[in-house]
Amino acid sequence: MKTIVIAAPHSGSGKTTLTLGLMHALTRRGLKVAPFKVGPDFIDPGYHRLVTGLPSVNLDGWMCGHDFVRDTFSRHTEGADLALVEGVMGLFDGIDGVSEAGSTAEVAKLIGAPVLLVVDARSQARSAAALVHGFASFDPALRVAGVIFNNVASKNHERILREAVAASRPDVAVLGCLPKDPRLAIPSRHLGLTTAEENPLSGEFLDHLRGVMEQHLDLEGILAMAQTTAIVPGPPSAPAEAGALRIAVARDAAFCFCYPDNLRLLEEAGAEISFFSPLSDTRLPEGAAGVYLPGGYPELFAERLAANRALKGALHKAIGAGLPVYAECGGFIYLSQGVEVGGIHHPFVGIFPVATRMLPRHKALGYREVELASETPLGPAGTRARGHEFHYSEMEPMPPTVERVYRVSRKGELLGLEGFRFRNCLASYIHLHFGSSPDLAGNFVQHCRNFIRGAAS
Incomplete structure (x- = not known):
């Protein structure tokens, strides 16, 4: 199964917006996209379901254990063309400060998927490359294969970002630079974003989101980055007692x-x-x-x-x-x-x-x-x-x-x-x-x- 894990250095970088945009753009291309969410969150999976038409399943190594994560990932990718996994918080953030338990990095390694890093480039230029370098180097067992910059102010800003990453980490592909666009904001409240059941994503919003993705992202490069994972589901459950x-x-x-x-x-x-x-x-x-x-x-x-x-x-x-x-x-x-x-x-x-x-x-x-x-x-x-x-x-x-x-x-x-x-x-x-x-x-x-x-x- 071709899979990409979408992660970021911290919350508020644009993971959810990018994830929804990619899901919508690729679904409109005719691909069957299996959505997933790292961690215990309920709200983001609701948006995933709204955009893809498929249930989005939580992958959490701390709550459920490694075997369950691999098994449920395999079960829910059957028949799909691509799996997109939205991370939680920062890439390496989990239950504590010394392990990867509960983190996006843990899940990416469990399912053998590359990471697409979303970086908020607001108010930084070459320094953003140092951040990318640090995240790509922190765990040698994890592959950060690409980066997308968000809140890019101008063409010149984009040029500097691309040059800086190419010079310091040529193995990390810059796969897009998204401009500042307040129209891409998703309504929020306590506990997080407004729920999908309240249908805050209008057709106009989704069409605009897809247009931004198609204009500013290298969708072919992102699809090429997706790595095939080979996870065999666990044995079927024992037969339940007769009679539902x-x-x-x-x-x-x-x-x-x-x-x-x-x-x-x-x-x-x-x-x-x-x-x-x-x-x-x-x-x-x-x-x-x-x-x-x-x-x-x-x-x-x-x-x-x-x-x-x-x-x-x-x-x-x-x-x-x-x-x-x-x-x-x-x-x-x-x-x-x-x-x-x-x-x-x-x-x-x-x-x-x-x-x-x-x-x-x-x-x-x-x-x-x-x-x-x-x-x-x-x-x-x-x-x-x-x-x-x-x-x-x-x-x-x-x-x-x-x-x-x-x-x-x-x-x-x-x-x-x-x-x-x-x-x-x-x-x-x-x-x-x-x-x-x-x-x-x-x-x-x-x-x-x-x-x-x-x-x-």
Whole structure:
């Protein structure tokens, strides 16, 4: 599979804009582009899907391990002409300052792909070549094959940049110089860019973006740079128990943060995924044996979510009857008493006896390790998993009477107890990646199957 990893020295260099531009330009050429995102981010993959028409899958060596990264990359590139992998933060940035764990460099090496570096050339000339030289030399096992300069001020600026790189690193091809263009800015808010579900990328924007790419990038050179990777997928999963089990998954503009591999692993474990919208549906999908409430932006749609009393009531009744439910971050907020936005309280499902309020800056950010302290819908005590936490909301202190089932740590340091359980409902601020623990998806499906059997007996 021909593959390119798009990376940068730091966030804000233009990775996402360049990635979307390349995806759009190459897709319009008739190529089937398989999109990927390094790290735990949800927003960029939504844009990738919007542009390519294919799900964008997260590749994270720290959360999921090396074998899972190689396997899921291989599975999701079948039938594609090219894989484009958007990096995260700076090329070598990961979980700490001494290893490559969780970094774009780690993933590029795992899948054997060359790196296309995006450098913001604003207010620098020959010095940009020193930066390119440093990134290309830092890890001899990593191949930085090309560079694209962003925010180039003039033809003379471009000439200096090209000359400087050619003189210092002739093995790194300059494959384009993008001019300063405020029309290429993508709307943003807390947690990152505006989500693809809100459709901020107009046809006019995409056409302009593609035009800029075709005019200022060496697309043929970029395609020639793409290196063929040969990764054999792992063995197929063991056959699931006969009879698909319907699991209802919330998906709409308010709940759109879900790892595609989580759904794939649930399906491989025997689940039939049935999507529903807490914004517009009045009941859960018929025959649902369990519910998955992923994250998103429920606070932006608080008034509409609060007004949908029928769905809130149906979910509250189902949880009270013991239906297995797994909720994370935005889904957790939805199960609280409600959220305060702009001084107005919007009532939600009300399973947990606490309310939520929004903060002006993030409350928590970073990777998390979880060990189950007791039996849960995701598995027995001792089960370990990894995930990510990022939110601008804060809940009232949870009463001690509510069971806590997660021992949460970061880099080996215990942060405390989280993961709250009510009957068969498990809720947490942490987005777990089911690829981090081979049994999570199967445990949840089996828990749902046991519930249905118990209800039928």
